Amino acid sequence: MKIERIELLHLRMPLLHPFVTSIGSLMEKDFLIIKMFSGGHVGYGESVAMPNPGYSEETTGTSVHIIEEFLIPLLFNSTINHPDDVSNIFAPIRRNNMAKAALEGAVWDLYSKKNGVSLAHALGGTRKSIDVGVSIGIEKSLDELLLKIERYLADGYKKIKVKIKPGYDLEPLAKIREKFGFGIPLMADANSAYSLQDLTHLKKLDAFKLMMIEQPLAFDDMIDHAVLQKELSTPICLDESIHSAEDARKAIELGSCRIINLKIGRVGGLTEAKKIHDLCDNYNVPVWCGGMLEAGVGRAHNIAITSLANFTIAGDTSASDRYWKEDIIQPEVIMSAPGKIAVPTKPGIGYELNEQVIEKYLLGKKTFTNN
Template sequence: MKIEQVELRRLHVPLKAPFETSFGRFTFRDCILVGVSSEGETGYAESVAMPTPYYNEEMTDTVIYLLKHFLIPQLVGQHIDKPEQTAELFASVRRNYMAISALEGAVWDLLCKAQGISLSAALGGTRSEIDVGVSIGIESSVDHVLRNVTRFLEEGYKKIKVKIKPGFDIELIDAIRTRFGADVPLMADANSAYTLEHIPLLKQLDQYGLMMIEQPLAHDDIVDHATLQRELSTPICLDESIHSVEDARKAIELGSCRIINLKIGRVGGLTHTKNIHDLCARHGIPVWCGGMFEMGVGRAHNIAIASMPNFTIPGDTSTSKRHFEEDIVEPAVDFSKPGTLAVPTKPGIGYDLNRKAVEKYTVSKEIFKP
């Protein structure tokens, strides 16, 4: 297929409530929606970059710049028959994985629609439904978090992830275990808030039977995490440290983690996500799909990738209503049964655009042709 047009939209979508992590507080979703068109069909994806460069070096403005001045000019007019060709096309671009992922994901959706197959099937997905968990941000008090845990357990979520940071950690985890017991699937996400000096504190978490501690140390580290993992019985999960197959291979060989969180945007697209999934499967390292406040298009991509066989831990792809009053897809992403999302079987991502909502939240739009 010849890529005839690329459309970029920037959307500002308010969150139902502020969400805070150790690297920032967010009140709206700053989203880039990408549409890639050919022969009357359009594939969609979205960038997961944030408006600030605190999760990683990318942010919404830099993604737009890369797309406009480097990536889209390389893609428009090209004949693409396999989505993997897109990853090959951008192989010379250093990093900027969220920008690459947004464009590559739209090509995957486009080609799947043209071939009449679901994105899940194209990726090798084996599940008709996936279990999902929920991520709870840092709140003003432990009691506030406990109220959120109560609500999300009642809604049926299969895993509870709570954000922690020094001073908001042991007391929080202890309170959750005391209130809800040892059977609740519970994990802690540190977003790089700790150092090796915190080993005595982090070892205290071993007593709580956590599924994992996610990214406790520096965002670019795999060496110190290996030191920490040897001190802990709780599995370490790496997130921000893993950007490529090579990162994953080195982390596995060093013993830096026992679990890996895969985010499509962080590793440069669906092709690379699939390759890391396959590597981890060969080494017996389970993976799960993290969330980045995606709107419905991004959530649809997450659902498809999480249907692959080594995604054995519930991910963070919550329902649309978790963060938004209105989503940009229809139907909105919702449970097929408590804590479970159905994997679409329609061609491509399996959701239609809610065009009224897209127009409502669009703050800028550009169209690119050969």
């Protein structure tokens, strides 16, 4: 498969509502879209890097640099027989996983379209629909938090994830359990806001019978998480600590977690995500697909990977209108039934770009030709 041309689009879209975590607050999403051309087909990818290096060391700006100066030249100078080849092509470049995943995702979409199959099918997915949950940021008031949860439960979402941090944890969780009981699937995401010095406090979370607590300790830690997991009955889920299948293996064997959040961008693409999925399946460790406030292209890739068998926990891939007034794809992602999204069966990601919306939020575009 020869890649003839690549277009790199830089967009900025306002979120419907501010999204607040222990890391900070987002009012808009600054992101990249990849268009990859070959033999009359176009593949789409999306970079999930943020404008600031809060979640990871990558930013939108560093992704542009790595994509332009290193990754595109490597792709243009290589033979691609299958999307799995891209991991090896990019191997000389360390980390920069979100930049790699944006291009690799476009290769996967292009490959699927050339072969007339859906991206989910190309990845080995088996589901016709996926269960979806919702991620709720730190709200201005507990009343607002409870109202949002009530609305999302009415919409049928299969999992409620709430952000927590020191000073905003026991009270909101207690209020949620008091109002909705222990029957709703509830988890807490700490985004690395705690340390082992908070062990006594964190043990109090067991009382809320959460599905999991996500990444309570340092973003690059596995050792302290293993210590904490031994003290908690609540499963720990690792997110920021896992960048590869090797990371996942070490975390599982150390006892650092019982669940893994799989984000395509964080691990460098769909090929590595599949490897982590398969490894976790062998260890009987469930996985679920986390969200990075993706626009429609990234959302479509999340739907495809979640169709694999070991994604047994509802992910964060909610409908487009959960975050956006208008999305960059058509049709937009909608729930096919309460708490479910249908897995597209059309070739590739199953969605087309909405060029009018893209033009509205476009900051810049660069074109690269493989001569």
